[in-house]
Amino acid sequence: MFPMLNLPLAAIQTSLGSPTASAIFFFFIIVSLTLGITYWAAKRTRSTKDFYAAGRSVSALQNGFALSGDYMSAASFLGIAGLVSLKGYDGMIYATGWLVGWPALMFLIAEPLRNLGKYTFADVVAFRLRQTPVRVASAIGGILTVLFYTIAQMVGSGNLITLMFGIPYEAAVVIVGGVMLAYVLFGGMIATTWVQIIKAILLLLGVSVLCFIVLYKFNFNPGNLYAAVAAKYGQGALEPGTLVTSPIDAVSLGLALMFGLLGLPHILMRFFTVPDAKAARTSVLYATGFIGYFYCIIPIVGFGAAALVGRDIITGIDKGGNMAAPLLAELLGGTPFLGFIAAVAFATILAVVAGLTLAGASTLSHDIYVNVIKRGQATEQEQVSVAKKATVVFGILAVLLGILFKGQNVAFMVGLAFAIACSANFPALIMSILWKKFTTAGAVASILTGAILSVGLIIISPTI
Amino acid sequence: MSQAGQSTHEMLESPAFKRLVRHRWMVSVILTLLLFVIYYGYILLIGYNKPFMATKIGAVTTLGIPLGVGVIVLSWLLTVIYVIWANKVYDVEVKNLKSQLK
Numbered sequence: 001m002f003p004m005l006n007l008p009l010a011a012i013q014t015s016l017g018s019p020t021a022s023a024i025f026f027f028f029i030i031v032s033l034t035l036g037i038t039y040w041a042a043k044r045t046r047s048t049k050d051f052y053a054a055g056r057s058v059s060a061l062q063n064g065f066a067l068s069g070d071y072m073s074a075a076s077f078l079g080i081a082g083l084v085s086l087k088g089y090d091g092m093i094y095a096t097g098w099l100v101g102w103p104a105l106m107f108l109i110a111e112p113l114r115n116l117g118k119y120t121f122a123d124v125v126a127f128r129l130r131q132t133p134v135r136v137a138s139a140i141g142g143i144l145t146v147l148f149y150t151i152a153q154m155v156g157s158g159n160l161i162t163l164m165f166g167i168p169y170e171a172a173v174v175i176v177g178g179v180m181l182a183y184v185l186f187g188g189m190i191a192t193t194w195v196q197i198i199k200a201i202l203l204l205l206g207v208s209v210l211c212f213i214v215l216y217k218f219n220f221n222p223g224n225l226y227a228a229v230a231a232k233y234g235q236g237a238l239e240p241g242t243l244v245t246s247p248i249d250a251v252s253l254g255l256a257l258m259f260g261l262l263g264l265p266h267i268l269m270r271f272f273t274v275p276d277a278k279a280a281r282t283s284v285l286y287a288t289g290f291i292g293y294f295y296c297i298i299p300i301v302g303f304g305a306a307a308l309v310g311r312d313i314i315t316g317i318d319k320g321g322n323m324a325a326p327l328l329a330e331l332l333g334g335t336p337f338l339g340f341i342a343a344v345a346f347a348t349i350l351a352v353v354a355g356l357t358l359a360g361a362s363t364l365s366h367d368i369y370v371n372v373i374k375r376g377q378a379t380e381q382e383q384v385s386v387a388k389k390a391t392v393v394f395g396i397l398a399v400l401l402g403i404l405f406k407g408q409n410v411a412f413m414v415g416l417a418f419a420i421a422c423s424a425n426f427p428a429l430i431m432s433i434l435w436k437k438f439t440t441a442g443a444v445a446s447i448l449t450g451a452i453l454s455v456g457l458i459i460i461s462p463t464i
Numbered sequence: 465m466s467q468a469g470q471s472t473h474e475m476l477e478s479p480a481f482k483r484l485v486r487h488r489w490m491v492s493v494i495l496t497l498l499l500f501v502i503y504y505g506y507i508l509l510i511g512y513n514k515p516f517m518a519t520k521i522g523a524v525t526t527l528g529i530p531l532g533v534g535v536i537v538l539s540w541l542l543t544v545i546y547v548i549w550a551n552k553v554y555d556v557e558v559k560n561l562k563s564q565l566k
Contacts, residue, residue: 089517092532093510099536100503103543107492107499111550222529223522230524238526239518240510247511254507278555285547292540296533434489 014327015335016317018166022339030202030347031179037194041187048383051188052119052362058193058273064286067270069196070355071261071287072203072294074348075156075414080295081328082321084302085314088229088237091302093244095295097254101261102288109262110284111277112433120359121268121425122367125432125447129440131376135367137447141424142265142367144451145417146360147401149264150353152413154402157349163318164326164342170403177399180354184361184391189273192354199344199351204290206344210325211297213332214304222300228307237306260418263425266359301325308332357394364390416458423450474565484557491549495542502542506535 049055058066076098084091117123122138154173161172183191218224229237244250261267271280305314305324309331317323326345330338365387370378378386424447431438431446510517510528517528 089526089528089532092529093507096503096506096532096535100499100539103499103539103546104496106543106546107496223525226522226529227524235518235524235526238524238529240514240528244507244510247508250507250511251504254504258503278551281547281550285543288540288543292536296536299532 014313014317014330015338016164016323016326016330020335020339022336023165023342024339026339026343027346030198030343034191034195034198034347034350035179035182037198038183038187038191041191041194045186045188045190046384047380048119048366048387050190051384051387052269052272052358052366054189054193054273056273056275058270058279058283060274060279060282061286062193062197063270063274063279063283064290065200066193066196066273067267067283067287068290068294069200069203069348069351070267070270071291072200072348073153073352074160074345075153077203077207077298077348078160078322078325078345079320080298081302081305081325082314082318082323084299085305085309085324086311086321087241087243088233088303088306089239090241090243092299093240095298097257099288099292099295100254101258102284102291104258105262105267106281106284106288108430109268109433110271110280113268113429114271114274114277114280116433117272119269119272119366120362121263121265121429122363122371125428125443126371127432128436129432129438129443132372133440133444135372137444138425138428139363139367141263141420141428141447141451142363143360144455145263145421145425146265146356146363148413148420149266149417150356150360150398151401151405152410152417153349153353153356154398155405155408155410157346157353158402158406160322160345160349163323164345169406173399173402173406176349176353177395177402180350180357181392181395183350183354184357184395185388188387189269189358192351192358193270193273195347195351195354199347200290202344203348204294206329206341207294207297207301207325209337210304210329210332210341211300214300214308214328217304217308217332225300225303225307229303232307233311256415256418256422258422259426260420260422263421263429264417265363265421265425266355268429269355269359269362301328304328353398357391357398360394361387361390364394412458416455419454419458420451423454424448425450478561478565480564481558481561484554484561488550488554491546495546499539499542502535502538506531 045051080091080095083094113121113124116127122135122142125138126134154176157176158169158173161167162169183195214225226238274280274283302324305328309324309327314321314324314327317327326338326341329341369386370376370383427450428443428446432443517526517531519527521527
């Protein structure tokens, strides 16, 4: 399945759409490096504490990188750069919303979460309550969130790889599924943490270089860059457009982005990998810094793409604008730089899906199997074994769903995942932290109400 | 309960510790409210006063651009403030309380 092209590819001078030597080169370096790390991690992964929480040995700085890695997906990198290139300032508005959840995470959740839980956020919610109903409800909220997020990532990655490398969609999905399954199955949290760290550093580096070159082309004066964009596409590119029409909608979206973060299982899981609450708070400080920096420089890349590549060419390759950043990389640094950016985007996809799979697997094995089915009575060996089986189950499911949803517009699914996280997971989590009189019935009711309302309302909404 | 368990339990129940925890939540809530004001203030400003955001402050640069960046930077600064407070005030207090109970 090939993307809809408005211009014949020959008219657009780009090597996008077929594997180039540099892309393959960087791709192999990244995959070998990360698989090597997985092998190293596998030797250190013996217990459940290792598999789920990296033995609680991750430092604040490492976790800061890993958290930002888990959060900065290919969609946010390519998608927001594309949005800024096509829609201008509206893309910047969207970008700010992606950062503001992190301070809230720091103030409200980070330390209590680390103190009260063991491996998953359900540990915290079920802390003083009856295990079975709360675990099951939390699992529903958690799995729904992770599932929709994963489908969106798998479909997005399939499309992206097809677009960039010309590989058939199904093969792309299977490759992504296979590699990330290797990370999680053999290396658990230790491997996924280090894959995230590497990917985060590469992503920040790549986008920084891109931003630097753009600014260099405009004499390090952003004003010149904006002037070039305005000259080409009008002053409107620098003003708020149609994104924020109804303030109520905008606030609602902002709330979902802000508090949805506080209910994302794969992010919350990372708080159990650091030794103590102080490390948890410091890691959020680092993560917020990295992510904030990222969302500050991405608009420069987007504007640069608009000014230097041009909207026609960008939409010619992909209507959604997702190729803005890679096309800019190719223009400014040739095929080698494009290859690097393409490989980094691929690493980003792998890392995020690995994190999601680990979160999904931990819900199935730690929350449901160990705590509900086995009522907490399972040997260390059993727990690790079930965790690995759940990983395979979830990984295969992710690949199948990715193939099933081929061609569907799954952009709404990320929004759905955030809405569920915000409505079902976050309220229960914050109430179990704050409110001593929180009851089992209350927890279950809050999660189920939130899940049903958010899924239901989105299903009947105009988007679908 | 062991000796260590007993003193931890005492500390957790002590009015001084409870006061400290309340204090911590107050700091968190205040900072969260500030975050709200910064971000939702920005969003509502865009929603209700687009022309203001479109005001030129340079040859073409609009006011909206530094405001947007400002929201990100300020939000991050709030986390810096929290961490400094937590490290310098909260952690120190917890250590004091622990040693007081020995």
